[in-house]
Amino acid sequence: MEMKKFILKRGIEIVIIFFVILTTLFLLFHMAPGDPISRMIDPTMNPEDAQQLISELGLDQPVWTQYLYYLKNFFTGHFGVSFHYGRPVLEIIGKRLPNTIILFTSSIILSALVGIFMGKIAAWHKGKKTDTFMTVGALVLHTLFLPWLALIFIWVFAYKVGWFPLTGIISAEVWTNPNAGFLLKTLDVLHHMALPLFTLFVIHFGSYLLIMRSSMLETLREDYILTARAKGLEEKTVRNHHAAPNAALPVITSIGLSLAFSISGGAITETVFTWPGIGRELVFSVSNSDYPLAQASFLLIALIVLLSNLVVDVLYAYVDPRIRY
Amino acid sequence: MSEAIAKISTRKKTPATSYRTERLKENWHVFRESLLGKLGLILLSIFALMALCSFIPPLIDPMYNPMSGVDPLVSHSVGPSFRHWLGTDFIGRDIFSQLLGGARIAFMVGISAAFMSIFIGTIIGMVAGYAGKTVDSLLMRFADMIMVMPTLLVVLILSSLFGQLNIWTIVLLIALFRWPGVSRVIRAQTLSLKQRPFIDAARVAGASHFRIIFKHITPNVLPLALLYMTFRVTSAIIIEAALAFLGFGDPGTVSWGMMLQWVWKTGNMFQAPYWLLPPGICISLITLSFYMLGRAMDEVLDPRLRSVKQMR
Numbered sequence: 001m002e003m004k005k006f007i008l009k010r011g012i013e014i015v016i017i018f019f020v021i022l023t024t025l026f027l028l029f030h031m032a033p034g035d036p037i038s039r040m041i042d043p044t045m046n047p048e049d050a051q052q053l054i055s056e057l058g059l060d061q062p063v064w065t066q067y068l069y070y071l072k073n074f075f076t077g078h079f080g081v082s083f084h085y086g087r088p089v090l091e092i093i094g095k096r097l098p099n100t101i102i103l104f105t106s107s108i109i110l111s112a113l114v115g116i117f118m119g120k121i122a123a124w125h126k127g128k129k130t131d132t133f134m135t136v137g138a139l140v141l142h143t144l145f146l147p148w149l150a151l152i153f154i155w156v157f158a159y160k161v162g163w164f165p166l167t168g169i170i171s172a173e174v175w176t177n178p179n180a181g182f183l184l185k186t187l188d189v190l191h192h193m194a195l196p197l198f199t200l201f202v203i204h205f206g207s208y209l210l211i212m213r214s215s216m217l218e219t220l221r222e223d224y225i226l227t228a229r230a231k232g233l234e235e236k237t238v239r240n241h242h243a244a245p246n247a248a249l250p251v252i253t254s255i256g257l258s259l260a261f262s263i264s265g266g267a268i269t270e271t272v273f274t275w276p277g278i279g280r281e282l283v284f285s286v287s288n289s290d291y292p293l294a295q296a297s298f299l300l301i302a303l304i305v306l307l308s309n310l311v312v313d314v315l316y317a318y319v320d321p322r323i324r325y
Numbered sequence: 326m327s328e329a330i331a332k333i334s335t336r337k338k339t340p341a342t343s344y345r346t347e348r349l350k351e352n353w354h355v356f357r358e359s360l361l362g363k364l365g366l367i368l369l370s371i372f373a374l375m376a377l378c379s380f381i382p383p384l385i386d387p388m389y390n391p392m393s394g395v396d397p398l399v400s401h402s403v404g405p406s407f408r409h410w411l412g413t414d415f416i417g418r419d420i421f422s423q424l425l426g427g428a429r430i431a432f433m434v435g436i437s438a439a440f441m442s443i444f445i446g447t448i449i450g451m452v453a454g455y456a457g458k459t460v461d462s463l464l465m466r467f468a469d470m471i472m473v474m475p476t477l478l479v480v481l482i483l484s485s486l487f488g489q490l491n492i493w494t495i496v497l498l499i500a501l502f503r504w505p506g507v508s509r510v511i512r513a514q515t516l517s518l519k520q521r522p523f524i525d526a527a528r529v530a531g532a533s534h535f536r537i538i539f540k541h542i543t544p545n546v547l548p549l550a551l552l553y554m555t556f557r558v559t560s561a562i563i564i565e566a567a568l569a570f571l572g573f574g575d576p577g578t579v580s581w582g583m584m585l586q587w588v589w590k591t592g593n594m595f596q597a598p599y600w601l602l603p604p605g606i607c608i609s610l611i612t613l614s615f616y617m618l619g620r621a622m623d624e625v626l627d628p629r630l631r632s633v634k635q636m637r
Binding site: 013017020021025028029032033039139140143144145146147148149151152154155159257259260261263264267268271272279282283285286287289291294295298301302305306309 | 466469470472473474475476477478481482483484485486487488506559563566567570571572573582585589594595598601604605608609612613616617
């Protein structure tokens with residue numbers, strides 16, 4: 001019951017935040033120098049089509065009505081037509097969305113799990129070589145410059161050694177081959193995903209490791225750990241069942257706080273590896289002044305961040321009952 | 326250093342200042358004991374030296390100007406030589422002098438953006454914590470809202486609307502979007518300070534809210550704000566570099582991110598490691614050194630983090 005209330009409260013907050021973002025973006029599009037219409041309608045489009053699109057998007061109405069049209073269009077998926085592709089934005093974004101979600105979620109889950117595991121080990125061996133090695137390693141990896149690391153990985157693993165493909169998400173020869181089954185196609189995508197995923201993993205897991213380590217050290221000082229030891233429980237049980245689950249809570253919080261940062265990193269990674277996701281589409285459309293596509297990609301990314309924040313909150317409330325009350 | 330502090334303490338003999346210098350001495354001692362802090366400071370001094378030296382190469386020969394200087398003998402990227410210590414880029418500009426200039430930009434962007442965001446964050450945090458109630462929850466909801474926005478992508482979409490942003494606009498935007506984290510921490514600190522007797526004493530003595538916030542609370546939250554400043558410096562440097570890397574930097578500046586964009590976009594990244602490696606290493610190292618500095622300051626502020634050796 002309490003859980004439902006909590007989710008509802010957070011859900012309402014997120015709806016409000018998204019509404020504010022929507023409105024701000026609308027205002028910015030109208031305040032920016034130049035003609036607002038030229039930002040939604042491709043200047044090279046033939047006049048009849050342009051006229052039809054203008055009335056469809058409500059751009060010939062007063063600003064107030066335009067805003068209502070804008071909201072309606074957002075919720076019904078009418079984002080306009082991309083200047084660059086000449087096709088509806090929704091269609092393009094629909095194709096890109098799954099790719100981004102796959103890369104984004106798998107990178108966060110993988111780096112959090114490994115970070116928690118290694119942070120636990122590091123804290124357990126505090127002051128020993130294992131700890132020093134892991135902490136220093138995490139510190140250094142965590143501060144590497146993401147785009148540079150991506151370039152280095154491409155240079156070493158894709159260009160020099162040739163283990164992984166240079167760019168893209170699929171290879172044409174596998175996907176045009178009629179004999180290739182589902183398994184082969186999946187393997188092909190995974191093969192393309194390996195390097196971008198590894199890049200994001202290397203950048204992110206270090207901070208989770210450091211947070212888990214310090215939180216674990218704090219937890220180990222708690223009385224209930226002493227109790228568990230006094231009961232004669234095995235050290236391994238104390239570590240894995242008494243200390244680690246509690247120590248992992250701040251890591252979950254930090255996942256929520258770093259989501260915005262992670263999605264920026266995701267956009268850079270997608271761009272460098274030409275992974276066809278929303279982030280790359282945003283960067284690409286901004287450089288091409290493809291406003292409808294840029295606007296829709298941005299809103300969708302904001303929505304992804306907000307929804308994953310909700311997921312993290314719910315997860316947190318689920319593992320830590322104190323939050324719900 | 327300790328002599329200098331001793332001098333100061335003999336000059337001003339009020340009990341408060343001598344207590345402060347005592348604490349400063351002790352803190353400096355803890356800081357010096359921290360390996361991370363030392364390493365961070367050494368690295369940062371090297372970068373500061375690079376930034377200072379960035380004025381020298383263009384004075385030697387105009388072709389060493391990082392932005393406009395072109396070696397007339399070079400038409401494409403060439404490797405390191407005596408004439409060009411780190412080689413040249415695709416139109417014959419010297420990479421070493423670009424690297425030095427990049428250090429200057431990194432410090433400029435990092436410190437000014439961090440200073441501004443700490444300034445905004447500290448004030449908002451103090452006001453929210455001190456005022457409480459509606460003001461507090463309004464300000465904090467606003468902070469939450471900005472916190473979930475990916476700063477890099479926000480700046481990106483703004484640059485699509487308003488055209489090429491210059492470096493100071495980028496700095497300002499970074500500052501405007503990076504204060505919420507700071508304000509949360511400062512707010513929490515203010516909430517606990519508010520319960521202390523000296524605030525009550527000030528209020529009874531008739532101090533205005535303004536005076537209490539800026540005269541009594543500010544000095545107590547400043548160390549924490551300073552600590553967060555080191556972390557904000559790194560994030561500002563990274564955001565500017567990433568923006569420049571994606572091609573949305575200030576075209577009038579040579580930053581490390583810009584250098585990486587050039588090596589990437591001109592297709593030289595597989596042929597020119599002398600061009601690809603240095604800017605990335607510099608960005609990563611400057612981030613690391615500010616981060617290490619922050620961790621060491623954290624040890625100064627939070628005694629629980631100190632190792633046994635430093636406790637003695």
